[in-house]
Amino acid sequence: MDKLTNDQNSQSDEAPLRYGFDCLPEEVVVDIASRLPITSLLQFTFVRKLFYNLSRDPELVNLHLSRAVKNDPCIIIYSGDQLYFLEFSDHGIMEQEAVRKISTPFIDSLPEFEVVGSCYGLLCLHDTLLGESLYVYNPFTRSYKVLPTYVEHFVQGVMFGFGFHPITKEYKLIKILVPYPNQNCISVIEVLTLGSNIWRYVCEMPFEIDPSSEGIMLNGKMHWFTQFAKYNGRCDRLIVSFDFADEVFGEEFIIGTYNTPNPNCLLPHIPPLGKVLCLLKNGELLLEYLCGNLVLYDPQNGVFRTLSLPRMRGLFQTILHVGCLKCV
Numbered sequence: 664m665d666k667l668t669n670d671q672n673s674q675s676d677e678a679p680l681r682y683g684f685d686c687l688p689e690e691v692v693v694d695i696a697s698r699l700p701i702t703s704l705l706q707f708t709f710v711r712k713l714f715y716n717l718s719r720d721p722e723l724v725n726l727h728l729s730r731a732v733k734n735d736p737c738i739i740i741y742s743g744d745q746l747y748f749l750e751f752s753d754h755g756i757m758e759q760e761a762v763r764k765i766s767t768p769f770i771d772s773l774p775e776f777e778v779v780g781s782c783y784g785l786l787c788l789h790d791t792l793l794g795e796s797l798y799v800y801n802p803f804t805r806s807y808k809v810l811p812t813y814v815e816h817f818v819q820g821v822m823f824g825f826g827f828h829p830i831t832k833e834y835k836l837i838k839i840l841v842p843y844p845n846q847n848c849i850s851v852i853e854v855l856t857l858g859s860n861i862w863r864y865v866c867e868m869p870f871e872i873d874p875s876s877e878g879i880m881l882n883g884k885m886h887w888f889t890q891f892a893k894y895n896g897r898c899d900r901l902i903v904s905f906d907f908a909d910e911v912f913g914e915e916f917i918i919g920t921y922n923t924p925n926p927n928c929l930l931p932h933i934p935p936l937g938k939v940l941c942l943l944k945n946g947e948l949l950l951e952y953l954c955g956n957l958v959l960y961d962p963q964n965g966v967f968r969t970l971s972l973p974r975m976r977g978l979f980q981t982i983l984h985v986g987c988l989k990c991v
Contacts, residue, residue, distance in 0.1 A: 693717060697726040700750060701737070701803050701986030718988050728784055728987040735943050737986050738957075739765075739786065739802065740972075741778050742979035746802060749972075750986075751943065762972050765802045769809070773798060778980065780825040782880055784987030785834060787825035797823065797836060799857060799991050802984075808991040810836065810855060813862050818842055824878040826885050828907040835907050837885065838862060839872055854910055857991070868912045870894065870901060883907050941983055951981050 687695075696704055696717060704727070707714040717723050740747040746765040767773070779787035779797070788798040789812075800807040812823075824837040834857035839850050850872060852865045876888040884904040891900050904913050940949045948960040957970040 689717075693720070693723050693726065696723055697730055699727075701727075701731070701988070702750060704988070705803060719990075724988045724990075728985070728989060731985045731987055732783070736941060736983045738940075738949075739778070739781060739982040739984045740979050741982065744775055748802065748984070748986075766805070767800075767802075768805050769798060769800075769807060772796075778982055779823045779836075780878060780880075781982045781984040782825055782834070783827040784985045784989045785825075785827075785991065786982070786984065787823070787836065789823055799825070799834070799836075801987070801989055801991060803986050804988060804990060806990040808857070810860060811862075812838070820874060822872055822874060824885050824887075824905070826878070826880045826883075826907050828883040830883065831908050833857065833907070837905060841871055852905070852912065865910050866912065868903070870903065872903070873900070884913075940981060957981065 692713065696707070696714060699707070704714070704718070708718045709715075735751045737748050737750045740749070740762065746767060747762050748765055749761040749763070773788065773790055773792075773796075775790070775792040776788045776798075777791050779789050781787070784801060786800045786802055788800060790796040790798075795812055797810040797812055798807055799810065812821075818840050820841040822839040824839070825834070826837070827834050836855045836857070838853040838855070840853070841850055849867050849869055851867055853862045854865050855862045870892065871890040873888045873890050878885045878887055880886075884906050886902055886904045889901040889903055891898065894901055901914055905911070906913065938951045940951055942948055943959075946961070946963065948962065950958040950960055952958050957972065959968045959970065960966070961968075
């Protein structure tokens with residue numbers, strides 16, 4: 664009996680057995696975790712304390728984001744004041760059941776909204792019912808921040824943009840105000856840096872942005888089309904940009920004189936009512952067609968394939984998004 668008790672005590676003094684991820688060095692676990700799709704990574708955080716703790720480690724957050732931006736994006740779908748998302752498989756093919764509903768923690772405070780934009784893992788939403796708030800939101804970690812809009816009453820129009828500069832590592836919101844009356848066709852620019860609740864006056868620019876123009880981020884700058892008007896003595900439209908580092912506007916080029924091949928020559932089979940969303944890693948183009956269909960186009964074979972999205976009814980808006988662990 665004494666021998667049995669001694670053996671039991673000896674065993675209890677030994678360190679518990681380690682297996683699986685617990686046997687690996689932390690840097691190896693971080694490297695593995697940084698390569699997982701965001702949904703798989705979040706599932707691990709619910710079942711393993713190790714992954715839960717690592718999900719708050721800035722090293723993993725930044726490494727995962729740096730790799731996620733190089734992969735195929737996920738797609739945020741906005742339909743009927745509800746957000747959904749879908750992910751691509753390794754072969755760029757989406758399964759029918761891949762569309763999943765996003766649980767929005769502040770939905771009771773935001774019954775009606777528009778998507779301002781998505782950039783580097785964060786989504787920006789604008790309250791369109793009262794127009795008093797902007798929400799910067801990570802739809803996967805569910806962290807968010809509410810920001811004021813501070814829009815003056817005597818304006819003809821207002822637009823928002825949301826972007827990130829890879830050098831300064833800052834997220835910024837831009838507010839473009841068109842005063843009323845606006846005899847000189849100017850726009851007033853204000854900027855808010857995420858982490859601050861203060862809108863700063865930046866400048867005035869001598870042209871108006873087309874309200875239907877989507878802000879496109881490229882190389883740390885956001886680009887828009889202007890309204891058709893008289894610029895430099897001629898009637899035309901411009902492409903203008905805002906540098907998120909230097910906070911200055913620039914005129915990129917005039918549409919009518921820009922030397923580029925006709926888009927129909929580059930993509931002869933894309934329908935005129937289609938919009939190219941992105942080029943996938945497998946070489947296929949993802950298109951949005953008539954605001955209610957997603958289509959994959961294989962330029963090698965000239966083949967279109969409509970994706971089946973059973974949950975989607977009617978029109979919807981698609982937003983390219985990078986899933987990440989970034990907290991607001």
